[in-house]
Amino acid sequence: MEYLFLIILLVFMIGMMFFQTRKAKQQQEERKNFWSNLAPGTEIVTIGGLIGKVVEVDEQYEEIVLDSEGTLLRFTFRAISREYVRPAYVSDDDVDENGNPIDHSADQQEAQPQQIEATVEETVTETDADNQAPMPKQ
The missing domain is CATH 2.30.30.30 (SH3 type barrels.)
Incomplete structure (x- = not known):
């Protein structure tokens, strides 16, 4: 059991080393291609x-x-x-206060005014009636 753990650990370490060196070689090859294409x-x-x-x-x-x-x-x-x-140039007029781009397509669609109808009911409670007592004349 003890040897199995060591074997698994050794295989894992060798695998990590293999993948790291492979990635480093790929990056080095990309740099050489970049330098040669300058x-x-x-x-x-x-x-x-x-x-x-x-x-x-x-x-x-x-x-x-x-x-x-x-x-x-x-x-x-x-x-x-x-x-x-x-980077793409963005005018200060085209960004909001947080620096995010403003969508101008929403400005082109004008908002249609809507008629809102609501009914309001007024009820008087006991505390309202007490507070609305007439004030004495001076």
Whole structure:
């Protein structure tokens, strides 16, 4: 019984190591493909958060030259985090006070005025009658 537990634990640990190394190899392969597909004009983000356009790629030395608002900077491939995807612009007029987008299709459908009819019944209770006693004249 004791050996069965150790065997199960050993198989579990080997399985975890196998899947972790497999995932790491896939990520490394994706990074290599990304680096090899870098071309001038691609907007990227560095690991430091700098956003710039690729000007030159030197695959021999694994270096890249970025243009960030007129400044040319040289980085290694390892300093490149990901391709920059500019978020969609949303005007301040198109968001509510919480920053959520406003649905303008609801504004186009005008609300139709509705006639509301209600009947109100008034009843007088004993406490109401006591409180409504006439005030003495002064």
